[in-house]
Amino acid sequence: MKVLFVASECTPFIKTGGLADVVGALPKELQNEDYDVRVVIPKYEGIREDLKQQMTHIYSGSAPVGWRNQFVGVEKLVKDGITFYFIDNEYYFKREGLYGYYDDAERFAYFNRAVLEMLPNIDFQPDIIHCNDWQASLIPLFLKTHYHDSSFYEETKTVFTIHNLKYQGIFPKEVLYELLGLGDEHFTVDSIEFHGNVNYLKSGISHANVLTTVSETYAKEIQNPYYGEQLDGLLRARSEELYGIVNGIDYEEYDPMKDENLSFPYRSSRIKKQKNKTELQEQLGLQVDEEIPMIAIVTRLVEQKGIDLITHIFDDLLQRNVQIVLLGTGDYHYEQFFREAANHYPEKVSTHITFNEGFSRRLYAASDLFLMPSRFEPCGLGQLISLRYFSVPIVRETGGLVDTVQPFDEDTLEGNGFSFTNYNAHDLLFTINRALTIYNDKALWTSLFNNIKKSNYSWNKSAKEYLNLYDQVVNSSKITVKS
Known part of the structure; x- marks a missing residue:
């Protein structure tokens, strides 16, 4: 044929x-x-x-x-x-x-x-x-x-x-x-x-x-x-x-073991992943501590991607012990919001209003959590790449995000990420807080990490x-x- x-x-x-x-x-x-x-x-x-x-x-x-x-x-x-x-x-x-x-x-x-x-x-x-x-x-x-x-x-x-x-x-x-x-x-x-x-x-x-x-x-x-x-x-x-x-996604193209952008290539090693994190923390001027959860946002800064939800809960989120690294371009008012956030919280927020493929790979590899609360999402590639690099996705239940991210269940220990249903900022904050709680429980986080090892979203x-x-x-x- x-x-x-x-x-x-x-x-x-x-x-x-x-x-x-x-x-x-x-x-x-x-x-x-x-x-x-x-x-x-x-x-x-x-x-x-x-x-x-x-x-x-x-x-x-x-x-x-x-x-x-x-x-x-x-x-x-x-x-x-x-x-x-x-x-x-x-x-x-x-x-x-x-x-x-x-x-x-x-x-x-x-x-x-x-x-x-x-x-x-x-x-x-x-x-x-x-x-x-x-x-x-x-x-x-x-x-x-x-x-x-x-x-x-x-x-x-x-x-x-x-x-x-x-x-x-x-x-x-x-x-x-x-x-x-x-x-x-x-x-x-x-x-x-x-x-x-x-x-x-x-x-x-x-x-x-x-x-x-x-x-x-x-x-x-x-x-x-x-x-x-x-x-x-x-x-x-x-x-x-x-x-x-x-x-x-192309598993040859997106492979943390062969990715030349990474200083510490890895297959599924949490130790190597944490080394990528501490290196990036140092380069970005963030507090260098492998225990601090890093949240990545790699996206177009437009309403479709749920950026309005993120900005609404941003100050509340930064009351937690987290770091947020954003990479993307889009609507001017969103770009300015994240620039100002980085100025106000230089040890917690790093903003990059550009698109750089190499930096995006380093960010996937360094981050613990990947934020994608889209209003709608036909399929989405960001969550698939994040899973490939063991950055746990937090998504809204729409489109391809539903089909690829299964919410983690503490009782059954099944699931490969976190999700919420309603397009609501407080539901997003609740889900992020839940993810951070799981992150701080080493046994549960290990179970979640092991589940991601079994995820396969190749073509x-x-x-x-x-x-x-x-x-x-x-x-x-x-x-x-x-x-």
Whole structure:
């Protein structure tokens, strides 16, 4: 079977968030003797020069964008056994950053058409085109409109994955004619129309053969108005084709035993982990004491991530014997809050308004607890990385956090973290206090630590679910991997 992943970002080439991690890791897990899995993304200016130097030009052509034809260059690179294609058009992609431009509607309409124009010319005919998020969501619609009479695509099926329903790609109605080359017959509530606008994500939901999202719980949540972002009705209508498959992480990429960022690599040694903590305490100017629990926050500083809950209880939390280290960027008022907190509590709080991958690994390795009280979380990667580095997660029970963090029970000694249900600051404080109490009980903390040793959130199990889904989509048989 041949599978093509289409996405707007992918590690190790370019990344703004968890989508890149998924697209970088999952194809490697899927690839085997029976599956030829490949990936295509835009060729951005921000891709490292050494990676660009390894690319080989394999095709030049064009793709229609409304009434115009735009150049399509295709470059190829094989890395870690996976073939990657890069859509090369400097007008659209030779820019700083990936998103947020005035012509994003045009840039990604072009990208979708370029992929479909590319495939017949590079000797790769996929059985499945696996589209990811709104930037790749037009392919299922284009296959039914512009390519409906193409013998090349006659047997091709589409899988569309929603990584975060909040980001939809909503643009004015004129996009339908000027960029997509479609007429009013497609501007309907069961296709691409959305409150008088064009909604790219809705197009993928409406027209793909099968829909997936990144955890079982999120697949259920988004069918309800609170989480559904005004698409819950459509998602309920397609519930029979909607599957929740939880994300994993690349256990080779995230391995505290092989992580070059750590001074003290470890497999599951608490002693080595504490050495990473005391080293970081000294470097950050915090009180150096391996017994003081360190809480890590590695996140975007936005409301979705529960930052308002954290700020509400911050002064109360600092009455406890804890240290808090924050790494992230986001809304200005949250950035200022944590800067001021570090100024007021220099021995207890260390704030880093940036993103630094190496520092994040050191923080996961050094911290005892990892705070992630999200308002909603499709899957979340932070809690999976924290478990890999034995930093115990404290999460709110939503989305993938429910599916991956089981609350610790002092009586049964089962569970790998701590969680709370209601989106409430005092419930968060209560849960943190409970976690600190367990931390100070060496026997209970050892039981919790040992449970984390048994946790496995590599891609292995989820990849098998995707392979099962692909097989059944292609064979048009009844799909049985339903969450």
